[in-house]
Amino acid sequence: MDPFTQSWAALRAAVAGLADEDYEQPSGCTGWLVRDLVCHLVIDAQDVLITLVTPAGGEPTADAAGYWELRAGPPSGDDPLDALVPRLAAAYGAPHLLAFHLDDVGSAAGRAARLADPVARVATQGKALTAGDYLSAYVLEWTLHHLDLVAHLPSAPRPPAGTLAVARTGLEEIAGAAFPASYTDADALLIGTGRRTPTAAEAAALGDFAARLPLILG
Template identity: 35%
Template structure:
């Protein structure tokens, strides 16, 4: 869809105030790359990504969730199971977090 846009369309305002179409497309691509990189990184990086997500959220994921599961659930890549939902409690109602 984006590849079919003429160059001049990228300089047009987007639906987001102050953002051109080019700005919005770049933002979405970078966010998608960040998510993909997070999901395929070694365990040490997953722990760092989890800590960053918890800092943004202002709350910690339950210790019963692995770093990978916390990131998948926290970013909406998968829904929590019933037991994970119970462990998340009221905090689970704020998920997924949308970053960017």
């Protein structure tokens, strides 16, 4: 199974296994409940569908790492779309309606990804890149959000080891540096993106790399 399909299937399965009360728990995304994060995943799945049928006219201008922009700081909540997500999530009312919508749109996004020609050029966010690189970039997105989903749900399944490793490599390519070998893949992702503060020992192992963290992806 390719990393995109594996990471997306694992994330959707984790959502499908949530109890109603889990949707009211905080997620790993500051200010968002689990229900808000699931709503964001619906929007992400729509973006995948839109991008895969939006051809780019010229040569690629970005690869998987170049798809991401580094922000100066974490989202402030002032962005209209960021502010819309909690209101939209609340409008679903019953959690099963939100879960159904994610399963419906998410299944379609997964099928579209499997059918996509990896060398076809697609356009998104003012960039042109191959469909393969675009889907590779989303392995990082899905894996980080899987970690966000289960941040306060200790019994929920974690991301697969294989996709954690792929996501770590993707983040290291964006950073242009490798995390210490002593870091687990999950810790590299959480610390690298500011989702967890490193311990004193972990910060010391980073050396000069610590000054460049966190990497806020946008």
